[in-house]
Amino acid sequence: MSHASLAFTLADWQQAYRDAAQPAELLHGLLASLDTADNAWISLASAAQLDAQLGDLQALLDQAEGQQSKLPLYGVPFAIKDNIDAAGWATTAACPEFAYAAETDATVVARLRAAGAILIGKTNLDQFATGLVGTRSPHGAVVNSFNADYVSGGSSSGSASVVARGLVPFSLGTDTAGSGRVPAGFNNIVGLKPTKGWLPNTGLVPACRTVDCISIFALTVGDAETVAGIAGGYDAADAYSRQNPNSAPVGMKAAPSFAVPDSLEFFGDTLTQAVFEQALEQLKSLGVTLKTIDFSPFRQLAEQLYYGPWVAERTVAVEGVDPAHIDPVVRGIVENGHRYSACDAYKAEYLRAELSRTINDALTGFDALVVPTSPTIRSLAEMQQEPVLFNSQFGTYTNFTNLADLSALALPAGLRGDGLPAGITLLAPAWHDRALAAFGNRWQASLELPLGATGRALPPQTAATAIPAGSVRVAVVGAHLTGMPLNFQLTTRDAVLVEQTLTSPHYRLYALAGTVPPKPGLARSSDGTSIIVELWDIPLARFGEFVAEIPAPLGIGNLTLADGRSVKGFICEPWALSDARDITSFGGWRAFIASTKK
Template structure:
């Protein structure tokens, strides 16, 4: 790790780099003041940058946080880490403009997500440019100027979260908040070679967000790596009673994908003549197959029909509701393209809105049914990219093309993760997006990390290599890690009790060398009993499975006596839940510890 510019500003740092810098004793004040001086108000990705006084006030607050944590950096996972937010998200004492100066106000309090990030030690360094009122996928509809693509300034950056994507892609901050209603948290990621996490609706609170379509809005996360985006989401997310659309995670979804995932793709793909984006996508599908995925085309017509509802049906009326005061009192302050789109919402009646909701519900059901049995849908993040000049000539048509594979997602209550997929022959990036039902965010992120390390592309536009993966032995949030030793092993008769509950195999490993294994007489199907002993113990082969937390009780309810679930010690010192056996059942049972595991014992019986 090292500074990436002559001014000693920490450019292209990931979260791990920032964390390591502070573990090494470097000063947050020194690093962040270096960074602030590196940033330029002339860079139109920014609408506002932290003043010296604002930065110092935050650094004082950071010192207080560290004192409260007794100096333990580990309790502040974002200690000293700079971040940016899209300027339709509130930060106390900062103006919120939504890229409309006439609309601007100074926020009295932090948005819930901003408050959570600051409580974890993060430092707000600036607020970023956007398509005005988050209406657009282009990054050009702003009085502060069009944000250029970070690879080629002749091309669009994507929007509406254009500034947030740009500052992350260039390594100015390790992560930034955007928003996503129709794809604004994904399209800019694809155009700038970064990660865009579009969470399940209601996971990240929208309290303190200027609404675009309040029932659909999500606060999204841009980062250089999937691991960083997921880390930030875990900190920023969670139920918020102040947000009427906030939801508790039911913890029923898988937290990972199988080694050989089942992935769907659209049966008919449209690239609007963009052969370069098509080539990157086809190469990505080939790579997914090489990684073990099964790829199956599915009928994309309900997805396409739902996407069209967002702007060509009465759903656009929700945008008119959000801008009601501006449309009545200051219509000419609104960007003409944005105003033209939003004013279309005024022509619809309440009856039209109900009819649109019935269509949404029907198509959403069809979409979720179509995705059942798949781990994710894979689509191009955008079918094409356009130059700034092209966008000026066709601002509505080309914007609509960008939303081909994004507009349906929030209407259908899906989670999504935009990932870098490779470089076009002209040097521009292109991306893919993984889409799955609500609350599959953790599974998408787990596979996204595998994908990112398999491709090993440079980070954003920084030219920096992707850091090596840092494996974690900790179970993912929202699951229980269970060690199975017998009939629930892969390929064994009761393994379906795990797989039918979306449990995912993590690894095969060994218990601590302090167990005996017994073949229990009279059990159907045959089952072993595992018992901890004080002498003559051995390490026994087990498999570790992650079961969604809400499904764990169902699983345990099917376990018959004399078996149960207790705490099991592994050879590397970890403790997990695992199968144990009541002592009374071991009397007269055959000790099969010498086989080292149930599978070897079963094989010996079959050979006999």
């Protein structure tokens, strides 16, 4: 594999195969180029394992009748944190004495492989996913991809490192307290921490089973979102898996409103603070309104994860493991779980529920909360001096997330004065993942930072035209347009404006008689023209409410757009057109309304 193919995004891999590159050649070349002494890896695919996967890939392609486009991850290499199962591989959780041979793929791994992805290796981690530092492993500390004197962040240290260095385009990590976000911030990559239960945990060695999330690292937001869409979805085998209610927004308005903590703590790290303050200015330049909110409930909930009975979940997770085989720092943490009673646990759950409600109520009316991904970064030497305190600092803006049932997206924000990366994280209620990604794409394009530690520029991002999963795209033509009297029926249901466009040239527009507020009727006609419409994505679960409010003679049918797309849209029953005024010549409702006011 040529060095030029490092730092490939999903689009680059897809293009390489369209250009007739062969998976066996590229992937054997990639495998041969990887350093077995690189401690970001715990295990790499053997030549035989790779060949077996290539055989499976060919079988998938045959089933797809040779159409690579039916396999969105065709021949794309990826890595997984070594607390996630892959059939035929050992799962170690960075504890060799705990290791076992996995007989089946974790559900997320099976789904990625079914889409054509090829597992190239399993990555190093803070043992049993306990830590945010990347130093608590018998395989040694995974160093920062920008400066080897500094930590990479954890616990998903290896998964972040191999993506940041462009060895694979995406990897799976896990996130209980921030392990899918802190390493992303420290390595200038994207970390998608999904809504709890969206990506199934079947085949995951648990850390805190009630709050664990399998997470995704990628070079771009679009790639992370694509992978999540493939790996996510309900899994009956996971007791904590959930169905997406499809009631949350799937995009974000052009001028969103973000909450910011009213008190920010950087522990004296002025370099990280400067990047965050610069990021807030950049957000304003993108049209974001910022407003401070009381951060104390977030902080109080964050403290529960390591300094309350929740630590007993980690104790349960390592039951049966000889304490002598556990990293001393990790052992010290998990042994604390024995201090708490069942009464303590219930009291902690009541507090969690109360604080979670307070937090979610505080975020009402905002599109997201923006925080530093980590308030500071530490050198390996510093970490040895204060392994618990500095780890705790890293979790300041992450530890509360899963306890409060929030979705999160860690984004690169810039390089500090010393050249180390710093990041921001956007947080929102459960199932707002796609809305966060929609803004994350805008953010990443606006910064034009290099991809990870590769030095490669962000490639041009193509605008998404596909209708997001969990939504219905509706064309509105009259009183529901932006600024018109009934637009609130869309915005109060978290619908998001996608674009203004035209119908195909086969429609006529009429001003209906006696409607309040005034409404038009759109009718298909052989001698019609193109009419201006707005396209809105409305959450699937809210679509029925919206349709229920539409009065006769209007209804919802299928409209054809000028570019051939078909979307849901307003149509009118023919009987109402006999006494309606034909206003087709205006080309759209706005122009007609303007003419009535002259």
